[in-house]
Amino acid sequence: MKQEVRLAGFGGQGIILAGYVLGRAAALYGGKEAVLTQSYGPEARGGACAAELIISDEPIDYPLVTRPDLVVCMSQEAFNRYGVDAADGAKLMVDTDLVPSAAGSEWLSHVRATHLAEELGNRMSANMVMLGFFAGVTGVVARQALEEAVRNTVKPRTVELNLKALDIGFEEATGAKR
Amino acid sequence: MKQEVRLAGFGGQGIILAGYVLGRAAALYGGKEAVLTQSYGPEARGGACAAELIISDEPIDYPLVTRPDLVVCMSQEAFNRYGVDAADGAKLMVDTDLVPSAAGSEWLSHVRATHLAEELGNRMSANMVMLGFFAGVTGVVARQALEEAVRNTVKPRTVELNLKALDIGFEEATGAKR
Amino acid sequence: MSSEIVVTEHPLDGLLRADRLPHIWCPGCGLGSIMACMANAMTDSGLPTQKQVVVSGIGCTGRTAGYLNVDSFHTTHGRAIPFAIGLKLANPELAVTVFSGDGDLFAIGGNHFLHAARRNVDINVVCVNNFNYGMTGGQAGPTTPTGARTTTTPLGNTEPPFNLPYLAAALGAVFVARWTNLHVRQLHRSMLRALAKPGFRFIEVVSPCPVGFGKSNDIGDGLDEMRMYRQECIIDPDVDLSRAAIDMRHGSPIVLGDFVDIERAVFRPGGQEEA
Amino acid sequence: MSSEIVVTEHPLDGLLRADRLPHIWCPGCGLGSIMACMANAMTDSGLPTQKQVVVSGIGCTGRTAGYLNVDSFHTTHGRAIPFAIGLKLANPELAVTVFSGDGDLFAIGGNHFLHAARRNVDINVVCVNNFNYGMTGGQAGPTTPTGARTTTTPLGNTEPPFNLPYLAAALGAVFVARWTNLHVRQLHRSMLRALAKPGFRFIEVVSPCPVGFGKSNDIGDGLDEMRMYRQECIIDPDVDLSRAAIDMRHGSPIVLGDFVDIERAVFRPGGQEEA
Amino acid sequence: MVTLTQEQRVLTGQHFMNGDVACAEGALAAGCTLFAGYPITPSTEIAERLAQRLPRLGGVYVQMEDELASMAAILGAAWGGAKAMTATSGPGFTLMMENFGLGVMTETPCVIVDVQRGGPSTGLPTLVSQADVMQAKWGSHGDFEPIAYSPSSPQEMFDLTIKAFNAAQRYRMPVFVLSDEIVAHMTERVTIPPADTIEIVDRKRPPPPGNGWLPYAPDDDLVPPMPLAGEGYRLHVTGLTHDERGYPAGDATVHDRLVRRLSRKVQVHTPEISLVEELYTEDAELVVIAYGATARSARRAVLAARDRGVKAGLLRLITIWPFPQGRVRELSNRVKRFVVAEMNLGQIVREVERHSRWPAIWVTHAGGAMIPPETILRAMMESKSKK
Amino acid sequence: MVTLTQEQRVLTGQHFMNGDVACAEGALAAGCTLFAGYPITPSTEIAERLAQRLPRLGGVYVQMEDELASMAAILGAAWGGAKAMTATSGPGFTLMMENFGLGVMTETPCVIVDVQRGGPSTGLPTLVSQADVMQAKWGSHGDFEPIAYSPSSPQEMFDLTIKAFNAAQRYRMPVFVLSDEIVAHMTERVTIPPADTIEIVDRKRPPPPGNGWLPYAPDDDLVPPMPLAGEGYRLHVTGLTHDERGYPAGDATVHDRLVRRLSRKVQVHTPEISLVEELYTEDAELVVIAYGATARSARRAVLAARDRGVKAGLLRLITIWPFPQGRVRELSNRVKRFVVAEMNLGQIVREVERHSRWPAIWVTHAGGAMIPPETILRAMMESKSKK
Amino acid sequence: MTMIEYRQPLDHETVKVPIGQVFVIPERCKGCSFCIEFCPQQVLVESPSINTKGYHFPVVAQGKEQDCVNCAFCKLVCPEFAIYTEEL
Amino acid sequence: MTMIEYRQPLDHETVKVPIGQVFVIPERCKGCSFCIEFCPQQVLVESPSINTKGYHFPVVAQGKEQDCVNCAFCKLVCPEFAIYTEEL
């Protein structure tokens, strides 16, 4: 089983960190192979930004995502660009408030990640809310693996906050529209 | 007919200039082919110095002197180094006063070039005295060619002096020991 | 008389490669402000646009050459000055401005600055000092203030930075100034003065790099850094330049001004007689 | 008590690679005198010979590394300083002296000087200034006085030379001096002072290159140039260094002295806490 | 002499790391005590990691004013006793070439990492290429024989950096790690073994000073032992042609002997140095040769070809230099075709052709993106059908 | 724009000149208006000659602070309208490589003379080698296809410098003259023809500014016309990968297209560019391939071999790059063996082997002295007897 | 505290100053707020709506329609060439 | 005119100064005359004979055998390490 994942948004949202936590969870605590790549380059500054992962049970040779199975969009721009992946059969997840144009669409999963993070008291945790949601919806990695990855990745004093955000995302996933 | 010539002395004697005049005379005014090479390198500073020429009726391919036919020594050091060329059949010419160890040797040509230049009023003309002598003894290039080369090489105000020095050398050659 | 009018073109667009906007610079980066001053000064200088040339090295600042709609050269890292010298010597009619970053001009490119200033080559140099290497992601450079954190000085920079105006003046630059991207009016005027003079002219422009220097040093965004300039800068054209180094540790001020404006024989290549 | 005694060994031979003598330097070249001062200073400094290291670049002066019988490195043109920095940082016990030419240190190598001085790296730099590139046959360089003739400035040099002590001082060198190869006693003492200090130390030594600069400028041989030094030099340690440039056109003096001797925090690599 | 505290030096365990960071950790695991460099995309994270790590371990991170200085500094550092390293990319690699030559000539051990990006010139600063491969062999004036490792994964960034340090010490020379932007920037699992299981090679040490020992007289392995500054040997080290004492010798014979030895000391050890990985080459008729990131595409292509019943194999070059000419020669006697895939306009394929009996199939791209497996597969299938 | 007075520019007549001086005169004859350089043995006399000559003709001689600056300055000068040149040797050549790459990428015409001396590193500063030949092809990061002339005499230093200027203008790129210390320092007769008989090529000029003309859109010959700074084109010139407007484009497809075109513009013109001299190749069984100073030894060896009844021939490469692969292939179908003689450890012989059907005989020497004719002759005779 | 220089007549308190019209190119704005913060007359505020990139561009504050003195500071300081003024 | 510094007691006119012995290595000398010209006591002159390279090395002038004050200036200034003095 091999899955290609694309997390997209804009600089400053912690997209790359979310990708890293996901990959780490899969590769170190989830018994899988994982490779993470990301957009680089000056054109990416402050603008669009994406983390791409392949998560697989087999060793991974070609490391780049070509046809993502799972796509997360955390900005309108990202959705404009990657929404089409759905045509290729990808499952899409969006932050409802950040992708106005997707509002009400039934064929993708919605979560108000940023909103929920704000409720939690830290807008910057939206990435973890989204990650929890993503994992809950897709089951690509186990919850414990993700938690372990968070614990070993973020600064000690922010572990609790991030785990909480992850939780919220998982909970949302239970009731998420599929 | 091809002849290999080596002019040797120390820095400041005008050895390279003499070589240049000889080569130029042969190549531009003497109807011959000529190539001039010289010693370079920091080790040559202020110390030994040599100009080497091949003068030939045919085009010259390999440009370096390997077995000189004609050797001029204007210092004891040069003689110590190149005197042995005589063993290979080279004809040797020395400035008598500068090569004490060769004094009285019958198998080479002597000329008091520096002494004669001093008599002429300019020690620095010893190179041209020697060149005149050399040409007179060996006939490698015609006198007119040499004179033409001098005229076109040295600074205008020193032409006369240099031609005079050349003359003196030629005259010496007439009576030179062979 | 009314509220704002929404338009799609800007009066400076003619001097910009407007088809390349938006530029790649981050929100809150000061580079755009400084380029705006430059574009204004080029327009206002009275020099024919056709004869104005901009040469940049590599870096965020170096991208300026790609946005100004004049003959513009985006060279290699550190080599804008010698490239500019070649241009100027080959065609003395050109008005050549080098527009580049502090790392480009003073880290890898320091030697060319040294010699160009000594020779008093007839070029104008605008150096944007954002206290770090922006393009590569915020490493320390030779202008990073002592104590500042960057991605390569996680425990604080142990080195003293160059005092650029002092260095330029000591080398004999005929015009030397320092401003910030907040002092756009003075900067614009300073640029005009520089453009009007022959010889080696140098303007340092302090500018925020919020994603690099700003972030590492908890300054906040570009606006916050500019607020800091408003707080910390003093204008003193007569300052003893040897005391004008930028030291952020002690809350000592950033001294601004047009510091030097002298005449000195302009470089002409070896052996050429004066016209 | 008697006339001279003919011998075959010299008391400094131990600090020389005597098997390589005579050196390649021309008769009348000042380099040997300066190396003698250096050898004496190294001996007299009290520093263990084993820990003294000499690093040179390329040029006639650069050959010094090959004659001093200590650990010595003859690197590439212009790169003696960064090589020396690597040595020093890897083994702080070493006492590292860079001994090289004006072209090596200030033409191609200028940038490294700039940064090493700014950082106050703990190395000692001796620069022999013979006003030209000796090794390559007497071309103009950045220390060639204005108006001087060389093989590449047949009509006279149009550029102003660096004022090396001023530059070094402006960059923050902790010890700055200038002497000539005639002032061997003072030079020897200056070298001793430099060897005893931590930080970036700089000594410029003016020296004749009779086959290059001397010949092109009708100065005569090395002795004649030294007679000129006797005539033209003044010792003034308190001179305003900005006025200490060497200008041979106006018969203005060559100012000599130990000009700067200050304390300043010595470079320690990024993030290392002071011991 | 600078030494490292051992605690936290080797981060034994499993990590999810990008190639640049893994390279930095490999350096520390190999005993790197000094890094001198100048930032450049896409190698900068190596410097940044070491700027964080080295000072805390008692080592030296120094950021120089440019790449010329960086290269000179690591040479100096090596003579001061450091295991020294720098990291750069295309333009910086070019600038390092002069002092790389000094390192070759003076036999100075150190490691240079080049993370390849699109060139020539500034080209594509953030995107991949493999176009500096020939430059590693020919980029400095004069003749020399380099050693260059080509990692295909973050794990290999770690492993091969260690090997590069060891080769540098063993053969006394600057050694290259020729990485590329893809491998440097991708994040994967990296396993760091316990410190005591990591082989570390130290330079051969000479007898104590003073017995007429000649610093540039090689042992039987053609490598001279290496003294350090400050030990009392009164060394002279020069980039000029030198004799066995280390003294300048402006002589053609000495020069030829020296320059040949410097090349031969690598050539004779090619069997120990050279590393390749092979897949299905035993029975392959068509062998793809690739290295670095491209080898990952090649692997996928070979597997796909096997699926289609083609007897395909993969020869992955782990060392690019010295080129494994022996192995290529052997294979060329057996297989029918080589397909060489690389992100440049054809560099290693030239070496392959020199050592094989027929022209190879060139799969090239100047850079900016990985060569997709499909492109390689297509070339393989076409070559089959043409056969 | 700087222009030269015509009087005394071309010193028509016969001269006894060394190669360096002849090179400088060739530059002037070709219309060189600006020289930027930094002295280095054995090329310094080129600079010195131009320092004497250019200012008196109204041209520009500027001595820069190093070779990095020199190379950058001639690129700038070319955009200012100059026919610009620099001259250097090994270490300086290495330092020029980064901005040479900028010249390639921005298609900037200029001439770089490298007078080869013994390397690596400082090596043998005053003695000959030919060991920078591969560096001319691979010395800068990324892929490119150079043009390099290899003179064998002072006369050719003159002639080929002119050709180099012309090729630079015609193909819009930096062009190399790869000389060597022997040819540069030997003095021979040099014949300078009348100015009006010397072919001078000027760069193709674009249509007047303002009609949507694309500065990096090539003509059919793959070379774009070249505007100058100050003419009103509002050019943007960058070393980044760029599109036909000259604007940065961080894209693999644009990159591959651009880099391939830059190589192909040389490759497709190889027939016009490539120059060889042949001696007795019509019926030769054994062909010696050589260039530069070594070709003079080779000529002597071939003549000597003929004297001994061996059917020997000489293929002298006048252009080294682009490598005359076509001619080598043709010959390889006819002759029995190639002997390749060069003052390096084997560089061009590798190209020869790639394009011929059997290994060549390597006659190599790292440098410091010419390869004597006898050495080449011996190799020829041995190869005969082994046959 | 430094002086930022605005173009004002020395006696600007008493003399009638020129009145300016603000022009904005919303799509260019990256929301840095330089113009808003440093307008000497505090004429500008963030727009309530966002542009396609998601930034709040500057608009003239309610009640400040007559306050722009056409000093053009915003034109010089805007890094995005997204705002300028003209004399009315 | 500059001061070249010699090591002399301040009261050297009245106090007995050390007396030096000159040692010469003739084969090293390149005849630059630095020692001869700048010896503060003018102790040295050119030798009548030449060394193998042809240079006139320094010898103590006749009548000056007691004049060397062992200031060691010649030792420092000689570029060839061809002369030195020792205190008697």
Ligand SMILES: Cc1ncc(C[n+]2csc(CCOP(=O)(O)OP(=O)(O)O)c2C)c(N)n1
């Ligand atoms: C030879 C070389 N070395 C390194 C780099 C990488 N590099 C690109 S820009 C830059 C520094 C930029 O800093 P600065 O000049 O201050 O400009 P900024 O980006 O801060 O405006 C560096 C190190 C390069 N392009 N070329």
Ligand SMILES: Cc1ncc(C[n+]2csc(CCOP(=O)(O)OP(=O)(O)O)c2C)c(N)n1
């Ligand atoms: C990269 C490089 N460029 C040029 C040279 C040639 N070169 C050797 S020494 C030298 C200059 C020497 O001048 P300086 O440093 O003043 O020393 P001097 O010989 O006068 O003592 C030059 C240009 C070189 N060796 N390497």
Ligand code: SF4
């Ligand atoms: S990285 Fe810094 S300097 Fe570069 S565009 Fe962003 S803010 Fe500006």
Ligand code: SF4
């Ligand atoms: S060339 Fe000049 S500097 Fe070099 S050894 Fe001779 S005199 Fe001294």
Ligand code: SF4
């Ligand atoms: S200054 Fe420009 S980019 Fe910044 S908020 Fe104002 S209009 Fe927008």
Ligand code: SF4
């Ligand atoms: S100073 Fe030395 S080299 Fe010069 S004359 Fe005296 S002994 Fe000879």
